[in-house]
Amino acid sequence: MVREWDPLTAPDEEIESLLGTLNAALAADLPEDPPWRNAYLREYLGETMQGERRICWVAQEGTPASPGKLKAQASVLLLGDIGVLDLLVHPDYRRAGVGRSLIGEAARRAYREGFTSVGVEVIGDTPAVPFYESIGFACAYRESRSVLPLSSVDWLALGEMSRGIGAGYRIEYYPGGPPEELIASYARAKAEVRDVEDDPGDLDLRPSSYDPERLRDSIATLHRRGMKPYIVLAIHEKTGEVAGLTEVVVPAQHPSRADQYDTIVVPDHRGYGIDRAIKARMLFELRSAEPQLTEVQTWNALDNAPMLKVNAELGFLPDREWREYDADVADVVARLGAPA
Numbered sequence: 517m518v519r520e521w522d523p524l525t526a527p528d529e530e531i532e533s534l535l536g537t538l539n540a541a542l543a544a545d546l547p548e549d550p551p552w553r554n555a556y557l558r559e560y561l562g563e564t565m566q567g568e569r570r571i572c573w574v575a576q577e578g579t580p581a582s583p584g585k586l587k588a589q590a591s592v593l594l595l596g597d598i599g600v601l602d603l604l605v606h607p608d609y610r611r612a613g614v615g616r617s618l619i620g621e622a623a624r625r626a627y628r629e630g631f632t633s634v635g636v637e638v639i640g641d642t643p644a645v646p647f648y649e650s651i652g653f654a655c656a657y658r659e660s661r662s663v664l665p666l667s668s669v670d671w672l673a674l675g676e677m678s679r680g681i682g683a684g685y686r687i688e689y690y691p692g693g694p695p696e697e698l699i700a701s702y703a704r705a706k707a708e709v710r711d712v713e714d715d716p717g718d719l720d721l722r723p724s725s726y727d728p729e730r731l732r733d734s735i736a737t738l739h740r741r742g743m744k745p746y747i748v749l750a751i752h753e754k755t756g757e758v759a760g761l762t763e764v765v766v767p768a769q770h771p772s773r774a775d776q777y778d779t780i781v782v783p784d785h786r787g788y789g790i791d792r793a794i795k796a797r798m799l800f801e802l803r804s805a806e807p808q809l810t811e812v813q814t815w816n817a818l819d820n821a822p823m824l825k826v827n828a829e830l831g832f833l834p835d836r837e838w839r840e841y842d843a844d845v846a847d848v849v850a851r852l853g854a855p856a
């Protein structure tokens with residue numbers, strides 16, 4: 517039984533049942549990752565930024581009169597000019613065509629809504645790779661995930677790094693998000709780096725915020741989804757501008773493993789130790805603000821040598837390849853045909 521599903525209004529048992537499926541899939545595909553908890557899971561699945569829409573479907577045991585557990589879930593996030601897919605099938609129900617039928621629903625919806633392409637993040641070395649390739653998706657971009665176990669951190673060396681910043685800069689820490697008076701400068705720093713070096717292969721599957729309005733909305737959306745942002749900034753003292761920033765999010769769904777988001781040093785301010793110093797300071801702050809935290813994970817383009825070097829110095833260990841795949845919606849729809 518496949519049906520459209522709204523996580524924001526779904527009964528609690530369905531959210532709980534989806535959590536069981538998610539954790540079974542994690543245990544099968546990413547056994548080193550911490551299991552998820554039912555904390556803000558409904559909001560994580562249902563809340564989006566303004567102007568974006570996420571439409572979900574589930575595959576469920578039983579009949580409409582007597583519904584059973586949720587065994588699979590798919591969604592498409594309609595974002596800019598691309599539909600971003602997400603799909604999860606319980607390991608006990610795989611290879612029976614459930615994945616194809618759910619992706620068929622999502623692709624047909626994206627097609628009807630006028631989208632021409634769909635993209636998806638695919639974890640290397642999991643069944644998702646042959647699955648998406650079997651329905652005509654091609655790999656457009658590769659990056660590597662690395663994980664830093666906090667137990668391996670040399671805090672003394674980290675202290676040196678956090679102090680090793682050039683004269684004329686100061687570091688500031690903002691749990692919850694950047695303060696209103698720095699929002700414009702923060703957004704400028706992001707926009708500048710995007711213009712200079714955004715990787716042309718990157719499909720932009722994750723929303724980024726390059727203007728103040730979108731940045732505010734993005735931070736508010738994180739909070740609504742139960743994802744607490746922490747920000748460390750390097751401020752150029754002469755101008756008061758944001759010269760560097762690093763963002764970490766601690767998700768309520770898996771609070772022992774945080775996600776390192778963007779780290780940016782504005783080109784004019786490179787070569788002053790800012791990258792190392794802000795990342796090191798962030799780890800100190802997280803250690804005291806989030807005592808349950810044991811790991812931080814991050815994603816980097818395979819060719820971003822300077823950032824990979826700093827991450828290696830901090831103790832990040834390469835974990836898995838993460839890929840972005842895309843396809844023409846019309847091709848996927850044609851390949852998967854009409855609903856069963």
Ligand SMILES: CC(C)(COP(=O)(O)OP(=O)(O)OC[C@H]1O[C@@H](n2cnc3c(N)ncnc32)[C@H](O)[C@@H]1OP(=O)(O)O)[C@@H](O)C(=O)NCCC(=O)NCCS
Pocket residue numbers: 538541542545546603604605606609610611612613614615616617639642643644645646647648650
């Ligand atoms: C990828 C995934 C969605 C596939 O779901 P599924 O219901 O098993 O897929 P289908 O039965 O519709 O498979 C369709 C085709 O994909 C290909 N395929 C799927 N799984 C495959 C595998 N393990 N090996 C090789 N090919 C595979 C096959 O061509 C298959 O057709 P066939 O069974 O007739 O040979 C499922 O394995 C899954 O949920 N993976 C987890 C995704 C994830 O993100 N995990 C990490 C976070 S929890």
